[in-house]
Amino acid sequence: MALWVYYLSERVLRYISTRGRAPELGFDEVLLAGLATDGGLYVPKAWPTLGASEIGALAGLDYPDVAARVMAPFVAGSALENDLPALTKDAYAAFTHTAVAPLTQLASNDWIVELFHGPTLAFKDYALQAVGLMFDRVLKEKGRRITIVGATSGDTGSAAIEACKNKDSVDIFILHPAGRTSEVQRRQMTTVEADNVHNIAVNGTFDDCQNLVKDMFADEGFRTQMNLSAVNSINWARIMAQVVYYFWAAVHVGAPYRQVAFSVPTGNFGNVFAGRVAAHMGLPVSHFIVGSNSNDILTRYFETGAMTMDGVVPTLSPSMDIQISSNFERLLFGALGQDGDAVARLLEQLKQSRAYEVPAETHAEILKRFVGRRLDDAGTTRVMRDVYAETGRLIDPHTAVGVHAARTAQIDPAIPRLTMATAHPAKFPDAVEAATGVRPALPPALADLFNRTERFTTLDSNLDTIKSFVRENIRA
Numbered sequence: 035m036a037l038w039v040y041y042l043s044e045r046v047l048r049y050i051s052t053r054g055r056a057p058e059l060g061f062d063e064v065l066l067a068g069l070a071t072d073g074g075l076y077v078p079k080a081w082p083t084l085g086a087s088e089i090g091a092l093a094g095l096d097y098p099d100v101a102a103r104v105m106a107p108f109v110a111g112s113a114l115e116n117d118l119p120a121l122t123k124d125a126y127a128a129f130t131h132t133a134v135a136p137l138t139q140l141a142s143n144d145w146i147v148e149l150f151h152g153p154t155l156a157f158k159d160y161a162l163q164a165v166g167l168m169f170d171r172v173l174k175e176k177g178r179r180i181t182i183v184g185a186t187s188g189d190t191g192s193a194a195i196e197a198c199k200n201k202d203s204v205d206i207f208i209l210h211p212a213g214r215t216s217e218v219q220r221r222q223m224t225t226v227e228a229d230n231v232h233n234i235a236v237n238g239t240f241d242d243c244q245n246l247v248k249d250m251f252a253d254e255g256f257r258t259q260m261n262l263s264a265v266n267s268i269n270w271a272r273i274m275a276q277v278v279y280y281f282w283a284a285v286h287v288g289a290p291y292r293q294v295a296f297s298v299p300t301g302n303f304g305n306v307f308a309g310r311v312a313a314h315m316g317l318p319v320s321h322f323i324v325g326s327n328s329n330d331i332l333t334r335y336f337e338t339g340a341m342t343m344d345g346v347v348p349t350l351s352p353s354m355d356i357q358i359s360s361n362f363e364r365l366l367f368g369a370l371g372q373d374g375d376a377v378a379r380l381l382e383q384l385k386q387s388r389a390y391e392v393p394a395e396t397h398a399e400i401l402k403r404f405v406g407r408r409l410d411d412a413g414t415t416r417v418m419r420d421v422y423a424e425t426g427r428l429i430d431p432h433t434a435v436g437v438h439a440a441r442t443a444q445i446d447p448a449i450p451r452l453t454m455a456t457a458h459p460a461k462f463p464d465a466v467e468a469a470t471g472v473r474p475a476l477p478p479a480l481a482d483l484f485n486r487t488e489r490f491t492t493l494d495s496n497l498d499t500i501k502s503f504v505r506e507n508i509r510a
């Protein structure tokens with residue numbers, strides 16, 4: 035009996051906060067909590083690993099089965115554990131490519147991994163479709179409900195709505211700045227027919243939307259009463275579900291018997307950090323190439339070791355228009371030997387003086403695996419045009435930043451470079467047409483998007499107004 039209990043407790047994965055002062059939790063609580071109570075982000079206490087033969091065996095499986103195998107160690111001990119194979123089958127059933135995440139070769143050792151065959155045409159579907167089902171399963175098990183509130187300038191809102199629509203235990207409210215998102219992006223959110231989905235067009239900017247959401251979370255009474263929860267990439271479950279396609283893609287070009295490199299168009303650092311997790315688990319990755327647009331805080335960091343905040347400029351790749359990458363904190367925590375106090379000190383410094391410097395040895399350690407590359411809008415247009423001329427393929431502006439980074443990083447040319455294609459070209463038709471002369475068509479499932487009825491409520495940028503709306507519209 036004692037031995038059995040010991041065995042169980044050993045295989046249940048525990049999660050700790052990157053700032054070291056929040057309670058250790060199991061997977062279900064981490065899923066529902068999002069941010070840790072000390073302001074940190076949850077990460078596994080120790081990395082589970084897969085042996086070379088286990089990784090090699092993934093090559094023969096389809097995407098949902100790879101997903102179940104890769105995620106299994108992270109949910110050990112959760113209500114989800116036994117359901118994982120059925121859940122992943124369900125999550126990826128509606129994806130429009132039979133391979134789910136097909137690989138395309140552009141040139142020798144130059145590949146793209148197409149992560150845009152989900153319902154909203156961006157890579158966020160790959161995690162959120164699974165995470166939506168996880169929320170529903172765990173909440174039902176616990177007899178609880180949640181209210182998801184989020185602000186979006188584009189891709190996250192639609193992916194979250196698609197993932198949560200018609201889930202019994204979830205109500206979702208997404209705020210977007212009225213008249214300031216692209217029409218495709220707005221329609222992807224507002225044409226979803228489901229009683230639990232609420233789109234709020236705020237008379238204001240994206241920053242106003244984000245501040246309203248922050249203020250709702252900061253109101254302890256409201257937060258508890260409404261069971262508020264978040265689905266942005268601070269949620270560990272999203273990172274976990276993104277680890278899958280790094281294994282999936284790598285085994286298709288010869289891993290684990292050969293090294294690979296990944297190039298990732300990056301904003302909040304969630305996607306590329308998921309790749310780092312795959313490497314922790316045993317995937318042989320020589321380098322992560324971090325692509326940025328003109329909002330190049332990460333490129334500057336890799337060049338100097340200092341993280342220095344600057345203003346945000348709008349670009350052709352809006353999902354990477356960021357001031358700071360919140361998931362970098364997870365990398366920092368690992369690189370600093372899981373010293374939560376040291377992480378908390380650096381983040382405090384950032385808050386005080388808009389900058390921090392990573393200790394020299396830590397920075398050197400990070401540089402062994404990470405390379406940063408930037409590309410401005412003119413360059414992005416040029417790469418979209420070049421790839422079209424070379425291969426006849428249309429790529430979106432985010433993917434173009436990644437392809438450029440992959441092609442210019444100075445790493446061993448014998449290693450295959452896989453660029454994560456994070457959005458479908460039809461999501462950014464104007465930029466793609468300006469570069470190539472070809473207007474990309476929406477895939478058949480979205481072909482009638484412009485004929486569908488929109489449903490949204492326009493409200494003023496006022497906290498009480500928004501709170502009343504949420505209160506009146508949740509299904510108790």
Ligand SMILES: *Cc1c(COP(=O)(O)O)cnc(C)c1O
Pocket residue numbers: 156157158189190267299300301302303304305306353354432456457
């Ligand atoms: C969200 C997004 C990104 C940035 O991903 P992070 O995980 O925040 O680094 C890049 N490209 C597209 C198309 C996105 O939607």
